[in-house]
Amino acid sequence: MAKLTVEDLPLEGKKVLMRVDFNVPITDDGKVGDDNRIVAALPTIKYVIEHNGKAILFSHLGRIKKEEDKPSKSLKPVAERLSNLLNKPVIFVPVTEGKQLEDAINNMKDGEVLLVQNTRYEDVKNGEYVKRESGNDPELGKYWASLGDVYVNDAFGTAHRKHASNVGIATNMPGKAAAGFLMEKEIKFLGDAVDNPQRPFVAILGGAKVSDKIGVIDHLLDKADKIIIGGGMAYTFYAAKGIKTGDSLVEKDKIDVAKQILDKAGDKLVLPIDNVVADKFDNDANTKVVEGDIDDGWMALDIGPKTIAEFEDVLKDAKTVVWNGPMGVFEKPNFAKGTLAIGKFLGTLDNATTIVGGGDSTAAVKQLGVADQLTHISTGGGASLTYLEGKVLPGIAAISEK
Numbered sequence: 441m442a443k444l445t446v447e448d449l450p451l452e453g454k455k456v457l458m459r460v461d462f463n464v465p466i467t468d469d470g471k472v473g474d475d476n477r478i479v480a481a482l483p484t485i486k487y488v489i490e491h492n493g494k495a496i497l498f499s500h501l502g503r504i505k506k507e508e509d510k511p512s513k514s515l516k517p518v519a520e521r522l523s524n525l526l527n528k529p530v531i532f533v534p535v536t537e538g539k540q541l542e543d544a545i546n547n548m549k550d551g552e553v554l555l556v557q558n559t560r561y562e563d564v565k566n567g568e569y570v571k572r573e574s575g576n577d578p579e580l581g582k583y584w585a586s587l588g589d590v591y592v593n594d595a596f597g598t599a600h601r602k603h604a605s606n607v608g609i610a611t612n613m614p615g616k617a618a619a620g621f622l623m624e625k626e627i628k629f630l631g632d633a634v635d636n637p638q639r640p641f642v643a644i645l646g647g648a649k650v651s652d653k654i655g656v657i658d659h660l661l662d663k664a665d666k667i668i669i670g671g672g673m674a675y676t677f678y679a680a681k682g683i684k685t686g687d688s689l690v691e692k693d694k695i696d697v698a699k700q701i702l703d704k705a706g707d708k709l710v711l712p713i714d715n716v717v718a719d720k721f722d723n724d725a726n727t728k729v730v731e732g733d734i735d736d737g738w739m740a741l742d743i744g745p746k747t748i749a750e751f752e753d754v755l756k757d758a759k760t761v762v763w764n765g766p767m768g769v770f771e772k773p774n775f776a777k778g779t780l781a782i783g784k785f786l787g788t789l790d791n792a793t794t795i796v797g798g799g800d801s802t803a804a805v806k807q808l809g810v811a812d813q814l815t816h817i818s819t820g821g822g823a824s825l826t827y828l829e830g831k832v833l834p835g836i837a838a839i840s841e842k
C-alpha cells in the first residue's frame with residue numbers, strides 16, 4: 441500500500457484517534473457474543489500504547505434510527521471485553537461529544553486506552569434521525585478530528601462506508617491519517633486471493649442485509665463462475681421468480697433488481713431448492729422442510745437438506761470460495777444446520793482458497809467450530825464484497841498517501 445501506516449506516525453505522547461470496527465454481536469443479556477473483531481484490532485491498539493500514544497477508539501455498533509435503539513447499542517460491554525483482552529483498564533466515555541468526552545481525553549496519560557460511545561449515537565439527536573455519523577456531517581468529522589493529534593483507521597469492516605468517523609476524521613487530518621495493521625493485512629490478503637482468483641471461483645451470499653448487498657451480485661456475475669444465494673438474501677429472489685415467500689425476509693423494493701439479476705445470470709446463480717420454515721422467529725417455533733412455495737404464516741429461517749446437497753455439488757470443484765452472510769438464522773440453534781454444513785464442507789476443500797467475511801459470518805463459523813479449516817477469516821462482509829467488485833473503499837481512499 442502506498443498509504444501511510446501506523447508505523448509512519450509519531451505516537452509518543454500523542455492523542456491517537458483510532459477508528460476500529462467493534463460492531464460485534466451482542467447477546468440478549470447484553471454481553472459480547474463474539475469478539476473476533478475486537479481481537480483483530482489488538483495488534484494496532486497494542487502498538488500505539490507500547491509506543492506511549494494515547495489510544496482514543498471510535499466505533500459504531502449496529503444501526504440507530506430512533507432514540508430507543510440507543511440503550512441496547514451501547515459500547516459499554518465492548519469496553520469491558522477489550523479491557524479483559526488487553527489486561528488493563530479501558531476508559532469508557534458514554535457520550536460522543538462535549539465536555540465529558542473532551543475532559544476524559546485531556547486527562548489521559550500516555551499508554552492509556554479510551555473508548556468513545558457508539559459513533560452512530562450521532563445519527564439520532566433529540567429524537568430526530570439526522571444521520572450526522574452515517575451522512576458524514578462535515579462538522580462532526582471536523583470536531584472529532586480536533587480531539588487528537590494523529591488518526592489511525594483500522595476498521596476494515598467499515599471501509600465501504602463514507603461516514604464521519606472514518607472518512608470525515610481522515611479528511612480533516614491531511615498527512616496524519618494512517619492505516620492500521622488489520623487494514624493492511626485484510627487488503628493484502630483479499631488482493632492476493634481475488635484479483636486473479638484460481639478458478640472455478642464461487643461466491644456465496646447470504647445474511648440479512650439484502651438492500652445493501654444485492655447490488656454487488658450484478659458485478660460479481662462478471663467475476664465469479666457461480667454465485668450461490670442462501671440465507672435471508674434468497675427470498676427476494678424467490679419473490680422475483682413468483683415463488684411464494686410467506687412471512688420470510690423479502691425486500692419488496694429490491695424485487696425488480698433481483699429480476700434483472702436473474703435475467704442476466706442464467707445458470708450462474710444458484711438458489712435454494714428447499715428451506716426450513718418456522719411459524720415464528722423463535723428457536724422453539726414449529727418447523728418443517730418445504731420445497732418451493734412458502735405459505736403465509738411460515739418464514740424460511742434456514743436452507744433445507746436438498747439445498748445443502750445442491751450447494752455442496754456446486755462447491756466441490758471450486759478453487760476459490762468467498763462467502764459472506766449466514767445460510768440461516770444461525771444464532772438460533774435450530775436454524776444453524778445450513779450454515780454449519782456449508783462451513784464444514786468448505787473445510788474439506790483441500791486445494792481451494794476459502795475466505796469467509798463479515799461480522800456475523802465469522803461469528804457463525806467460529807461458534808460452529810469450523811473456522812480453523814478455512815483459509816482466511818475476514819472482519820469485513822460488505823467491505824470484502826465491495827473490494828471484490830473492484831470498487832474503491834472510501835475509508836481506505838481517505839487515508840493519507842505516504
Ligand SMILES: Nc1ncnc2c1ncn2[C@@H]1O[C@H](COP(=O)(O)OP(=O)(O)O)[C@@H](O)[C@H]1O
Nearest residue numbers: 647648649671672741768769798799800801821
Ligand atoms: N433466512 C433468514 N431470515 C432472516 N435473517 C437471516 C436469515 N438467514 C440469515 N439471517 C441473518 O443474517 C444476519 C447476518 O447478515 P449480515 O450482517 O449480512 O452478514 P455478515 O455480518 O456476515 O456480513 C444474521 O444475524 C442472521 O441471523
Ligand SMILES: O=C(OP(=O)(O)O)[C@H](O)COP(=O)(O)O
Nearest residue numbers: 461463597598798799820821822
Ligand atoms: O458489520 C458490518 O458489516 P457486515 O455485516 O457486512 O460484516 C460493518 O460493521 C458495517 O456495518 P453497517 O452495514 O451497519 O454499516
Ligand SMILES: [Mg+2]
Nearest residue numbers: 798799800821
Ligand atoms: Mg453483519
